[in-house]
Amino acid sequence: MKTREEIRGFFKAKQVPLTHQRLAVYEELAGRKDHPSAEALYESLKQNYPSLSLATVYKTLQTLHDMGMVSRVPSPISQARYDACMAVHHHAVCVSCGKIVDVFDPRLDSVAVPSLPGFKVSGHSVHFQGRCARCGKADRSKTN
Amino acid sequence: MKTREEIRGFFKAKQVPLTHQRLAVYEELAGRKDHPSAEALYESLKQNYPSLSLATVYKTLQTLHDMGMVSRVPSPISQARYDACMAVHHHAVCVSCGKIVDVFDPRLDSVAVPSLPGFKVSGHSVHFQGRCARCGKADRSKTN
């Protein structure tokens, strides 16, 4: 948990103006451990900031993400992606174009199962991020 | 890759009617290895099945998923979820209510990096699926 001065320092370092809304969104998110969605943050925040707009929450989360102050729980580019292969396997997702490739590697099929009180683990998969061959070369691609 | 008779057998076993559309969607998906979205499947399929509806593709993918014939690339319940914690960590997602809990376990922080020709891996995270304490007991919960 960062102090307000540390937060201010982060914004200064990145040359991003620190507004009341950004501070509020960040502190609300940092004070929670349930990985809220933009909507969920908005619901909490508007009690103390009735004039806050949901769009601001979205924009602020994007800004904080660009600054490297918050992370998104990894997921494929906004669309559900399907696979007819039901065997245990893993995925590598290109952060640039969203391309997904299968990863078959038995070394990944059994990992240390952490102790999560009350949580019954039924499976796992490893999600690699990176850049595919095409996006690695020619940056700025958006085609899958 | 399943034969048509095997596919027919699967549907019979689950007592789910096998329609032309379902067969077409399944075979198209099984014939691809790029994890297409519903939209992408629709684009391919409508060349051979001009009357096919996008809604049918969505419904069919849901049906196939319920039957255990196709898998979805794991992701958090349709909404982006955020986290102020920037340290390396992993996640466990409740398949019933979507609750996400952090997993800190240094044993997961370094995994075997598979050889993916051309793909530059910049990071990874392990995604556990299961049922949280609440959903493990009282089934049928939808509240996070």
Next chain:
DNA sequence: TTACTAACGGATAATTATTATCTACCAAGG
């Protein structure tokens, strides 16, 4: 084959999540 019926498919409206647009306003530096 034919007939029956529950379930399905297609068209489209509705919903949900997110992003873009536009104007007034505020944060940071002089």
Next chain:
DNA sequence: CCTTGGTAGATAATAATTATCCGTTAGTAA
């Protein structure tokens, strides 16, 4: 303070997905 570029709020627009409605079809039995 005062200027100015970036920002916040309101709202429209877009994208992804799901629901609804009704004619049609798959599966079964006669």
